[in-house]
Amino acid sequence: MIPYGKQYIDEDDIKEVVKTLKSDFLTTGPKVAEFEKEFSMKVGSKYSVAVSNGTAALHLACLVAGLGKGDEMITTPMTFAASANCALYCGARPVFVDIKENGLIDEDLIERSITKNTKIIIPVHYSGFPCNMENIKKIADKHRLTIIEDACHALGATYKDSKIGDCKYSDMAVFSFHPVKHITTGEGGMITTNSKELYEKLLVLRHHGITKDVNKMQNKNEGPWYYEMQELGYNLRITDFQCALGVSQLKKLDSFVKIRREIAKKYDEGFSTLKGIRYLNEEKDSKCSYHLYVIKVKDKKKRLELFNKLKENGVTCQVHYIPVYLHPYYQRLGYKKGSCPKSEEFYEKIISIPIYYSLSDSEVNTVIKIIKDNI
Numbered sequence: 001m002i003p004y005g006k007q008y009i010d011e012d013d014i015k016e017v018v019k020t021l022k023s024d025f026l027t028t029g030p031k032v033a034e035f036e037k038e039f040s041m042k043v044g045s046k047y048s049v050a051v052s053n054g055t056a057a058l059h060l061a062c063l064v065a066g067l068g069k070g071d072e073m074i075t076t077p078m079t080f081a082a083s084a085n086c087a088l089y090c091g092a093r094p095v096f097v098d099i100k101e102n103g104l105i106d107e108d109l110i111e112r113s114i115t116k117n118t119k120i121i122i123p124v125h126y127s128g129f130p131c132n133m134e135n136i137k138k139i140a141d142k143h144r145l146t147i148i149e150d151a152c153h154a155l156g157a158t159y160k161d162s163k164i165g166d167c168k169y170s171d172m173a174v175f176s177f178h179p180v181k182h183i184t185t186g187e188g189g190m191i192t193t194n195s196k197e198l199y200e201k202l203l204v205l206r207h208h209g210i211t212k213d214v215n216k217m218q219n220k221n222e223g224p225w226y227y228e229m230q231e232l233g234y235n236l237r238i239t240d241f242q243c244a245l246g247v248s249q250l251k252k253l254d255s256f257v258k259i260r261r262e263i264a265k266k267y268d269e270g271f272s273t274l275k276g277i278r279y280l281n282e283e284k285d286s287k288c289s290y291h292l293y294v295i296k297v298k299d300k301k302k303r304l305e306l307f308n309k310l311k312e313n314g315v316t317c318q319v320h321y322i323p324v325y326l327h328p329y330y331q332r333l334g335y336k337k338g339s340c341p342k343s344e345e346f347y348e349k350i351i352s353i354p355i356y357y358s359l360s361d362s363e364v365n366t367v368i369k370i371i372k373d374n375i
Contacts, residue, residue, distance in 0.1 A: 002367065003316045005180035005292075008256070008357040013248045020244035027239045035243035036190075038250055043155075043165030045173070045192035047199035050243060051206055054152045054176025056236040057189035058086035058122075061172045064201040065146040067092045067119055074113055075122040075150070076105040077323035077343045083124055083150050084324045092119070096325055098340040102280045103127060103294065103350075106342075107135040114139075120146045125154035125164060127280060127320075128260075128289035133159055133169035152176035153291035155183065156257035160285045165192045172198060177242075180356070182256050182289060183249035185242040209233030256357050260290040263355050263364055267293055270368035276302070276375045292320055293355040297375065300348040307351055309374040315367055318352045 020031055036048040051057050067073060069091035075083050077096040084094035095113050100106045103126040110121065121140055123131040133149070140147045147170035151157075154164045155175055162168040165175065172195075175181075177188035193199055204211055209231030214221055217228055271277045278296040282288050297303050303319075310317050323343045325335035337344070353367055 001314050001316060002354050002359070002363050003356070004318045004352055004354045005356050006358070007179040007184045008252075009184075009245075010252075012251075013245055016244045016248040017241050020241045023240070025240050027237060029240040031240035031243040031247065032238060035246045035250070038247055039165075039190055040192065042250055042253065043173075043192055044163045045166050046194040047192065047196070047202075049191045049193075049199065049202040049206060050238045050246070051189045051191065051236040052238050053187045054174060054178065054189040055082040055086070056234075057174040057176070057191045058082055058148070058150065059089050060202060060205055060234070060236055061148045061174055061191050062086045062090050062092075062120060063205055064198050065120055065148065065171065070117060071119040072115060072117040073120040073122060074110060074118060076124050076126070077325050077340050078103050078105075078126055078321055078346060079124040079150065079324060080152075080321060081324050081327065083122055084330075086122075087120075093117075094324075096323075096335075096340055096343075098342045099126075099346060100342075101346075102129055102283070103346060104129060104131050104283075105136075107132050107139065110136065110139050111143075114143050114145070118143065118145060120148055122148050122150050124150040124152075125157060127292040127294055128153045128157050129280060129282060130154060130157050130159035130164055130286040130288070132283065133162075137169045146171045149173035152181065152189075154289055155181065155291075156253055156289035158287040164289075167192055167194045171195060177246060177249075181291060182260070183246065183253055185238065185246040185249070188238050188242050188246060204231060205233040206236045207233060208235060257289045259357050260355055261288070263359055264288070264290045264293055266361070266364050267295075267353070267355075267368065270364075271295065271371070274372060274375060277371065290355055292352045294320065294350050294352050295371070296346075296349040297351065298349070302375075303349060303351060306371065306374055310351075310353070310367075310370055313366075313370050315354065315370060317354070319347070319350060320352045321347070323347055 071092040073087040177185040
């Protein structure tokens, strides 16, 4: 069986986790801070805040950006539900903007969806392809909106002179460390920012809204034990042994991305002359980190046939994604089919085929052959 994605764990990773399991701290200890520091150095941000998962990171980022009841948040429907659910968690309303041919939000359509209630734009770097952040930032600056990059697919990607995560074109960026992502901590997430104000809010809301900082006490400090809950926060913490794995995995990120890009190139070459198959291309001045490798076929009938043929031959594939607003929960909220026609058409044609660090050349060739034989 060839999965569509999987983690790569080596002995160095295991040793680092075991070392932390034998240490004094399993949570809220030094490995969390070390992972945050190393992550900031890797992506080029001033601050990083590690949390329990990517969804928690999106939720927390929206909270510190002040998203609340009656507000609106713009995002794409071609994403995992969490990119929109984070607005609902805050009592706000997600507004979906259609996509371009490569699955990325169409920045030319964003402005027409902005209202007096719009507060945040969440562009999603689908598959690891960076969005056109320069244009999105111009729109956000014009309307005084916060940008939170959903970079869960895009660790190791670059845009113009910027690493995804350095927040040159945004207020915050959010990452996931689920096992199918570029690096893993089992479950886990990260928020990066260059704003000290946002960073301090993230730290407090990650831990129940509690602070022990004596300079921020609102009541009289009663002693060394004293702490205050000043906001309604959450327990979104990550453990030290997860972060030990993260620190070890981060050292291998460059090689992980390099191999993913080499696999993508082999697929590109394998499909380049194949009628009936299209693949996604990098936009100018950007470098994809290929969390996913997505192909497009003629229509949903052909997609189902090919999907089943791959499965019959031991190749696990997936479809990323069903447009968020087509899910029953969103339909009950009043979202209608047909609101983002390009996303719906895109969904009917796509399959994500295997791509991960330990995928062998022979396995890549097997996937290509099955597709060639059945397209």
